[in-house]
Amino acid sequence: MLKQIEGSLGIAEAVALCRPGAICAYPISPQTHIVENLGKMVKTGQLQDCEFLNVESEFSAMSVSIGASAGGVRAYTATASQGLLFMTEGIYNAAGLGLPIVMTVASRAIGAPINIWNDHSDSLSQRDSGWLQLFCESNQDALDTHIMAFKIAEEVGLPVMVCMDGFVLTHAFERLDLPSQEQVDQFLPAYEPREFLDPKEPISMGAMVGPEAFTELRILQQRKMLKAIPIIERVTKEYREITGHHSGGLLDCYNCENADVKLIIMGSTVGTAKDAVDELKAQGINAGVISLKAFRPFPYDEIRAAIGDTKNVVIVERSFSYGARGILHPEVSRAMRGKDTNIYTAVCGLGGRAILGTTIKGIVKHCLDGKFCDELTWFDVDSKVINSYLKDAEGITLPEGPLPESVLLDTLQKVRA
Amino acid sequence: MLQIRLHGRGGQGVVTAAEMLSLSAFLEGHFAQAFPSFGSERTGAPVVAYARIDDKEIRTHEPILEPNAVVVQDKTLLGAVDVFSGISPDGYAIINSAESAEVVVPELVKKLPAGHVLTVPATDFAMQKIGRPLPGAPMLAALAAATNVFALESVQKSFQTRYPGKVGDANAETAALAYEYIKNLMNGGNNA
Numbered sequence: 001m002l003k004q005i006e007g008s009l010g011i012a013e014a015v016a017l018c019r020p021g022a023i024c025a026y027p028i029s030p031q032t033h034i035v036e037n038l039g040k041m042v043k044t045g046q047l048q049d050c051e052f053l054n055v056e057s058e059f060s061a062m063s064v065s066i067g068a069s070a071g072g073v074r075a076y077t078a079t080a081s082q083g084l085l086f087m088t089e090g091i092y093n094a095a096g097l098g099l100p101i102v103m104t105v106a107s108r109a110i111g112a113p114i115n116i117w118n119d120h121s122d123s124l125s126q127r128d129s130g131w132l133q134l135f136c137e138s139n140q141d142a143l144d145t146h147i148m149a150f151k152i153a154e155e156v157g158l159p160v161m162v163c164m165d166g167f168v169l170t171h172a173f174e175r176l177d178l179p180s181q182e183q184v185d186q187f188l189p190a191y192e193p194r195e196f197l198d199p200k201e202p203i204s205m206g207a208m209v210g211p212e213a214f215t216e217l218r219i220l221q222q223r224k225m226l227k228a229i230p231i232i233e234r235v236t237k238e239y240r241e242i243t244g245h246h247s248g249g250l251l252d253c254y255n256c257e258n259a260d261v262k263l264i265i266m267g268s269t270v271g272t273a274k275d276a277v278d279e280l281k282a283q284g285i286n287a288g289v290i291s292l293k294a295f296r297p298f299p300y301d302e303i304r305a306a307i308g309d310t311k312n313v314v315i316v317e318r319s320f321s322y323g324a325r326g327i328l329h330p331e332v333s334r335a336m337r338g339k340d341t342n343i344y345t346a347v348c349g350l351g352g353r354a355i356l357g358t359t360i361k362g363i364v365k366h367c368l369d370g371k372f373c374d375e376l377t378w379f380d381v382d383s384k385v386i387n388s389y390l391k392d393a394e395g396i397t398l399p400e401g402p403l404p405e406s407v408l409l410d411t412l413q414k415v416r417a
Numbered sequence: 418m419l420q421i422r423l424h425g426r427g428g429q430g431v432v433t434a435a436e437m438l439s440l441s442a443f444l445e446g447h448f449a450q451a452f453p454s455f456g457s458e459r460t461g462a463p464v465v466a467y468a469r470i471d472d473k474e475i476r477t478h479e480p481i482l483e484p485n486a487v488v489v490q491d492k493t494l495l496g497a498v499d500v501f502s503g504i505s506p507d508g509y510a511i512i513n514s515a516e517s518a519e520v521v522v523p524e525l526v527k528k529l530p531a532g533h534v535l536t537v538p539a540t541d542f543a544m545q546k547i548g549r550p551l552p553g554a555p556m557l558a559a560l561a562a563a564t565n566v567f568a569l570e571s572v573q574k575s576f577q578t579r580y581p582g583k584v585g586d587a588n589a590e591t592a593a594l595a596y597e598y599i600k601n602l603m604n605g606g607n608n609a
Contacts, residue, residue: 167455
């Protein structure tokens with residue numbers, strides 16, 4: 001059914017269609033509208049047989065989700081930014097316990113300085129938590145991915161984070177096609193936990209495991225993650241057949257045939273980039289977009305196939321690792337091991353700075369003009385802001401334009417000397 | 418693709434107006450998108466919201482820097498914010514004012530085609546029918562009258578869908594006043 005609604009409401013409707021048994025909520029921008037809407041649906045009876053719990057913190061939101069899931073019901077929660085960090089201890093536990101919780105992360109920067117706007121530093125901070133992490137390029141993609149996430153989580157036996165760009169998607173009013181309850185019921189059977197806490201037959205979950213078996217348990221956890229790759233592919237196929245929606249998957253390629261450069265992008269920038277590469281095509285410039293949907297598990301083989309023999313790849317990253325470089329870059333490099341592909345990272349769009357069509361076109365032209373000199377280049381940087389500090393403090397002035405890492409390193413020569 | 422930027426102040430329903438604009442276009446079978454400029458919203462602070470209308474899927478999520486139409490819900494923004502920044506040479510501007518466009522924005526009137534810069538006393542209409550200074554519905558109706566991109570009935574229906582009952586109906590009546598006002602203005606005042 002077609003509706004013109006806010007992304008957050010679309011997600012709430014999608015989650016309700018999945019018939020969760022417990023929803024635990026603690027508000028934090030830009031996720032709040034999702035759980036607010038779900039709370040209303042439980043209150044009005046649109047969503048039945050569901051416990052909606054308001055708690056006093058994100059730590060409790062994750063703890064209650066763990067308890068509900070261990071108790072044998074389908075559990076959902078949502079968070080962002082500092083809230084995600086506050087629940088981190090529980091996040092790792094949920095994965096270790098193999099609980100198929102689905103959680104929306106309305107991706108947002110992390111403070112300090114405080115910033116409520118979108119980038120990927122919150123979701124990517126949980127890279128090693130053992131959760132599946134699925135990124136969404138549009139509200140339709142996010143809506144569909146939430147429905148698929150429950151099935152993937154339950155088949156794999158691991159929790160899933162559905163990562164959608166905060167504000168850019170959550171607060172955008174767009175045309176959304178909601179599947180019917182019948183379609184979702186056909187796709188997603190009633191939840192039947194393999195193992196759950198039952199007072200009549202008490203068991204223990206998450207008991208202590210010492211050095212004699214801890215490594216082996218971690219290997220089993222990694223095996224589940226690897227199992228998730230074909231499961232994501234199959235579940236996506238099933239969902240697409242039922243709904244006709246082209247959403248989800250491990251990755252998606254746009255204009256990739258014979259592309260001279262391919263961009264790898266996660267999230268809402270993909271749509272902007274598709275328009276930008278269409279404009280470039282009209283100028284005779286052939287650039288492709290690889291929309292990376294699954295970040296964990298990372299689809300190494302599929303990325304290698306999607307890049308193919310293309311010589312130049314730029315990863316547009318909306319976060320980075322201090323003291324290192326881009327977070328996606330090492331993954332793509334691993335995927336391309338043994339091939340002479342030039343792989344670069346363009347960091348932009350931090351803390352809500354908009355990634356424009358001109359940003360994307362600039363990155364493509366920068367690459368095709370052979371101007372990428374380092375692995376990492378910062379784009380859309382206002383050097384004046386940096387210089388206003390560095391010039392007084394250290395007598396250093398940075399140039400305008402894209403800022404390669406080597407330029408930053410050069411400024412340190414003076415400090416060393 | 419038609420790209421519209423709406424300016425106003427916190428509390429005037431700017432974000433709602435953008436959403437209702439997208440809903441109006443949706444009701445007529447178009448693809449539409451609306452989103453706010455995200456900030457720490459507070460009453461009275463300048464607020465920007467965006468809307469796009471197209472006949473194919475709207476994929477971009479960048480803010481609108483080169484609008485085809487600018488809607489200014491609060492005249493006091495004119496000196497404070499560059500509300501017409503990037504406006505296309507054949508674009509439209511609708512300003513909430515009881516004074517004529519020639520008085521309010523003489524430079525812009527010279528810059529854009531005749532009949533593309535229009536003022537409408539939207540707050541006055543809102544006070545008459547809604548009893549509160551919420552100029553969203555009349556501003557959208559004025560845009561509809563000026564551009565013919567969507568119908569008055571769609572603006573009315575979108576507000577009535579969002580606010581069923583008295584509030585929605587009052588918004589619909591206010592919209593009708595503004596629509597007539599602009600149509601009359603464009604007709605050289607001959608509708609009266």
